[in-house]
Each structure stands twice: as C-alpha cells, then as structure tokens.
Amino acid sequence: MSLLKISDLHVSVTGTPILKGVNLEINQGEVHALMGPNGSGKSTLAYAMAGHPSYEITKGKIEIDGTNISELDPNERARLGLFLAFQYPVVIPGVKVADFLRHAMSNVRNPDRKEGEKLIPMREFRKELRDQMSELGMDLEMARRYLNEGFSGGEKKRMEILQLAMLKPKFAVLDETDSGLDSDAVKVVSEGLSRLAGAEMGVLIITHHERLLEFNQPQFTHVMLAGRIVETGDASLAAELHEHGYSSVRERHPDVAAEEVVEAV
Amino acid sequence: MSTKLDTNSENEKVDIGDYQYGFHDPTDKYVFTGQKGLNAAVVAQISEMKNEPAWMRDFRLKSLEIFEQKPTPQWGGNLNEIDYQSIHYFVRASAGQERSWEDVPDDIRKTYDRLGIPEAEKKFLSGVKAQYESEVVYGSLQEDLAKQGVLFTDTDSALKDHPELFREYFGKIIPPDDNKYAALNSAVWSGGSFVYVPPGVHIEFPLQAYFRINSENMGQFERTLVIVDEGASCHYVEGCTAPTYSSNSLHSAVVEIIVKRGGRFRYTTIQNWSNNVYNLVTKRAHAYEDSLMEWVDGNLGSKLTMKYPAIFLMGEGARGETLSIAFAGKGQHQDAGAKMVHCAPNTSSRIISKSISKDGGRSSYRGLVKVDPEAHGCKSNVVCDALLLDPKSRSDTYPYIEIEDNDVAIEHEASVSKIGEEQLFYLMSRGLTEAEASSMIVTGFIEPLVKELPMEYAVEMNRLIELQMEGSIG
C-alpha cells in the first residue's frame, strides 16, 4: 500500500510565505477532505504537490513511499502516480483531447517511456476512452475537440475527471472540482469519483460543498487556516463546517486566525 | 515529402544539427557549372545554353539592367550582406529531364529517394517535377491528365514547346521592374514549373515540384507559371531543401498564377531551406470572376525569407485566401505575410498568419490589404497570431491597409502570446515532459492551418515542426 506523506511543508509564492508547516498523510484507499476559508492556502498546497514552478517549497517535503518528490518535475510526479484535478483547467488551443490523453496515458502508464517512443496502441486507447466517456455521460465527440477550448465550466470539470479516469493515479487531489457546477453536473462528477476512487486510490478533496462528500464519505476532514492545518476530524467535522462556517474554528485557534490575510474579493 | 532518411549514409559527415536535409552530393560529374558572378555575359550565356529565342535573351538583359539600377531594399531583413559576385547563377547537373527515375544520375536519384519523392509520387501525386540546381532533372504527369490537355512541364521546355501560351502570360503578372529580386530572377531564371489546366478539368491529386540546391554558393532562380482555365481546379505543392554550408546560397523565384473565371487553385509551399539560404521570392496570382485562389505558405527553413504571396482579385466574386505559417529558429528571420488587392466589386479575402519564434529567431508578419476605388462590397479578414517560445525571440506585425472605397468590411486582429507557463504546467502535470508539452502547444497553435493541408502534407508539416522543436528546450 502506498503512502503520500507531507511533512512540515512551507511554501512561498513570489517570496511571500503562504503555507507555514503543513503535515498530512494519505494512504491509498483513503478519502480526505480539505476545507478552509478562501485564501487559506488549499490551492497552494495542491499546486505545490503537483510541482507548479511558481510555488516554492522553502522547507519540509512531500514523499510518495519514502521518495522525496519535492524537487521533481511535474511530469515525474505524474509518473509516480500523482494527479491534480485543477480548479481552473487550462485551455490548450488546437490540441485535441484524444491526442493529449493518449500521450499522457502513454507516459503515465509506462513511466520509463522516453520522448519519441511509441504510444499505447490506438485500439486499446480508443476502447478505454469510449468506455470511460460513456461512464461519465460524455459525448464521444468531445474527444475530438480542442482541450478545454470553448468548454463550459461543467465540461471542463468533467474533462478533469475523465483524465483522472484514464490516468488512474495512486493519489488524486481534486481542487474544488464541484464549484461552479449545477447540481446535475455535481452529481455526475461525484458519482464518477466514487466509482474511480477504490482501494487503489488515495483522494484529497478540496471543497466548500457537501455534495461531493456525500458520495465520497471522507474518513478524515482537515481544516486549513492561514497556511496551516489546524484541525483534523472525521466526516462529521465536514458537516459541521458546512452548517456553521469557520467562525468556531477561528475562535478555537485565535493565534492562527490573527495571521489570516483578508482577501480582496 | 520525406520519409525516414538513412542516417548511416556516408554523405552525412557534416554536422548539420537538427536539420535532416543538410547532406550534399559530389558535383564532379556535372555537365556544366557556370562561373561565379553576375554580368551581361553570364546572362547571355544562360540564354545561349538554353537555345532561347532572341526576345527572351533581350528580356533577360533588360532585366539585369533593372536589377542593377534598383537599390537593395532596406526594410524587412538584412540584404546588404549578399555578395552577388560569389554566386553561381547557372549549374547544369545532368544532361536533361528524365521520365524515369532510373535514368536520373545515381547521386541525384539517391538524393530524391532520401527526400521521399518517388515514394510520394507512387502514393498520392498526379505529377512530379524535380529540380536539382538550375534545371529540372525528372518529370512525370499521369497519362489521363496529359490526354485531357493538362500541361505540366518545366518552364524552359514550355518556352520551346508552347511559345504562344508562354509569351501571352510570362512576365505579365510580375514584370521585371516589380522589385529588385523579380528583376534578378527575370535575368537569370532557369527551371521551375509550367502548368496549364484546360477549362473544366479537375486534377484530383496534387502536382508536386521539389526544388533542391546541392552545391555551395548556388543561386537557384526557378520561374513558375500556372494557368488554371475557366472552371478548372488544381492543387500544386512545392517543397525545397538544401545542404548546410558555412557560406550563403540564394534562392529567388518568381511565381505567376492566373486563375480564370470559376477556377480554383491552391498553391502550397513547404519551405525548408537550410539556414544558409537567402529566400527572396515574389509570388502573385490574378484571380478572375468567381474564382478561388489560395496560398498555403509554410516557411520553416532559410536564413532570411522575404515573401508576401499576393492575390489580385480581378473579377467580381473572386475569393483569395492566404494561410501562412512561419517558424523562426536560431539565426533565422522569417519576414513573411500576404497581399490582397481588391480590384473588383464583391470580392473577398482572408489572411491567416501564424508565426513561432524560438532560440532568438525573429518572425514578422507583413501584410497589405488594398481596396481599389469602385471595388464596392468587398470583405477582408486578417488574423495574425504569433507565439514566442522564449524571451530572446522576437515577433513583429506590419499590417498595411489602403482603402479607396467606402463600402467595404475589413477586420484585422493580431495577437502575440508567450508560451504559457500555465499551459506547460498543465500538460506536464499529466506526465508530459517539458519538450513534449512545448511541442504539443506549438502543434496546437498551427493546427488550424495544418488541418487545411492534405493528410500527407499535414503529417510532413507536423514532423518538420517537431524537428524544429527538438533540442530547443533545455
């Protein structure tokens, strides 16, 4: 069983410290929820895990099964089984979904694949793509479109889940995959995730909403405040936060709350 | 069209970097190598060797005078370093044009094999012209097309064999005094394609011309003339490569096109000269009533390219379209674009230009849209996008618009984007290396143009772009 371990992680963006010592352990097969007010650093954690060049790890480390991945390129992390479903998926004009996915899949399924070596066979790829798309209620036509170009919010998020389904990571981080979706779309995404996240996947769900967690009951709920995980509980903590917001968390952790930067909305 | 090259070949001793066509053949078996340098005697000798009529010799000598009178343009790229006296203007590599590859001299045939031409010919072409140095060494045309009256020959032969048709159109679309390099070509032209498609004849598969420079300090000056008669259609494709030498070569072609009423013609170029070639080409088409003329212009190679394919919309309802892709790598300057001149009412034009610059390369879009007085109801749409792969590289846009009529609709959009860190990160987070991700972004950037090409050329274009991208990220 694989373990993703984050220890004393400090991350700065353009020189400003954002994460100030995050500790987190996720085993394959577990579902964790990460909650916290806007600007508390949830996306920063997700980006730092995936290896975004603007997010500088100044202290601490991220390990998968004892291998420190903090210095690795994003693609090497992906090949070790890490996946981030983006809060804001990026548009890649002119690149067809199918071409992109086949390439990505070839690298992730065969982590030693070198540039220019052959891709997974077309037939195999097509079949899997067709199956996964129909499971997610996606029109096959979408695979011929350019990646995220002209996609609605819901289509983009579904595309992230499709990538998750095709790449079958050991650890998936979902950054507000449910935000901006209507309730039907949330349902599709939630069901999709629960189908995919079995014993083989450790999942970290960053969310403000309840729906995603209804279908994907977290064993652990973590609360982030001003760049630290200040509380960890079970599913009931998530429910409580949904109902009452973060004021009681702030009351319980006045020192950390004092460090919060007020976001200009 | 090229297929995999034999990389173990002995020819490949020079370090030619990522450029795969930089090898060269021996030149000791050539039939004739003209002296270096340019003067009236050199020009007269070319005419004499070709047994031309007096009018052509006079045309050449007059053109030389124009060339000498015209100053070197000081816009676009740097042309001041071209040494016209160090160039060979006429080199005859083999005795004549063959109809079977087996009759082409061994070295030359092998070169075309490496470039994949005979193979492409078998698979998907209606006809081929292979020009090597100054003249065409191989030519073919499908029999049924010949029977329908289609002419596809080298331009030298056309002058001999179809003198009336030739003289009616030659130098009419682009007269020698159009610009300095048109004058130079008019003085020393040799080879090139002559195409005539009779009324109503549709040529299904492309006609392909392949231009190859082999020797050092070579000047290639082919002259192409295409006449697409009423209601006829045709797609012509040209490719070009040259060996890599430390000194410069010059390629200066003139291409004249006439598309008559209701005709359709597409001219596709995949220009992949080595990085020591000056590529200064004048291309112009006249499109008559309800005809469609399209330039698809891919510029990947050369040291400096200055080329602005033009379409004069001469008849009501004519349409013109130019799709231009330029890739400027290290030491390259691509100054490319398009000209659209609306001479008749209700004509429409579209220019789509995409350029990519990397490793300090420079690309410029230079375009003109002109609407004559009385040309009412014209439409024109220009879109140019530039992609910069690194901060060392450069892109400029020079759009010129001249409108002398009120009732016109002109749209112009230009954008420059840097290859996005967010795009790279997104793709890399899915397991793609940085090089794969950049290459994918670039391929996607030109996809709207590449998808217009027939499949074989689309594959070729993507492959060439990938080669350009290789080793560029580090």
Ligand SMILES: Nc1ncnc2c1ncn2[C@@H]1O[C@H](COP(=O)(O)OP(=O)(O)O)[C@@H](O)[C@H]1O
């Ligand atoms: N790329 C960035 N550039 C500048 N500031 C950033 C960037 N990413 C995050 N931040 C800052 O880091 C803090 C945490 O943001 P984020 O991780 O997006 O929070 P959350 O996802 O919890 O809403 C905020 O103050 C935000 O402004």
Ligand SMILES: [Mg+2]
């Ligand atoms: Mg966020």
